[in-house]
Amino acid sequence: MHNFHIVLVEPEIPPNTGNVARLCAGTGCVLHLIKPLGFSVDDRYLKRAGLDYWHLVDVRYHEGWDDFQQSCPEGRKFFLSTKGTRSYHEVAYQPGDYLVFGKETKGLPDSLLEQWPDQVVRIPLRKEARSLNLSNAVAVVVFEALRQTGYLHLV
Numbered sequence: 001m002h003n004f005h006i007v008l009v010e011p012e013i014p015p016n017t018g019n020v021a022r023l024c025a026g027t028g029c030v031l032h033l034i035k036p037l038g039f040s041v042d043d044r045y046l047k048r049a050g051l052d053y054w055h056l057v058d059v060r061y062h063e064g065w066d067d068f069q070q071s072c073p074e075g076r077k078f079f080l081s082t083k084g085t086r087s088y089h090e091v092a093y094q095p096g097d098y099l100v101f102g103k104e105t106k107g108l109p110d111s112l113l114e115q116w117p118d119q120v121v122r123i124p125l126r127k128e129a130r131s132l133n134l135s136n137a138v139a140v141v142v143f144e145a146l147r148q149t150g151y152l153h154l155v
Contacts, residue, residue, distance in 0.1 A: 012038030
């Protein structure tokens with residue numbers, strides 16, 4: 001199956017991660033969770049949000065960003081941030097790309113955004129709205145990547 005990689009850097013809210021897991025189950029995306037997590041993976045809200053789809057999700061845990069980089073050095077990485085200057089739909093996505101999202105309260109660290117400035121993209125919003133909910137943002141970008149690569153036939 002066609003795989004994109006969804007990377008959540010230090011997610012904090014269990015239902016958001018559960019919703020992203022459910023999205024990954026339905027689309028075949030690989031889910032990478034970079035610690036520290038703001039919850040236990042045994043959290044009932046996390047499990048409830050993912051419903052009974054957890055067995056369909058390829059979840060990979062990483063002790064931190066450096067561990068993730070060592071485990072996944074290959075593949076293009078796109079960093080979603082309100083600080084991006086290019087829109088997410090302007091990227092020509094390819095199978096195997098990594099879509100990297102930050103924690104709910106702070107987003108991605110500036111150090112990552114500064115390291116890969118040409119790969120920082122954003123979801124355009126009104127100036128009065130700071131950002132989308134994490135799981136909504138992931139869904140928006142994943143379905144654009146699937147649309148571009150011709151994999152919307154999954155359903």
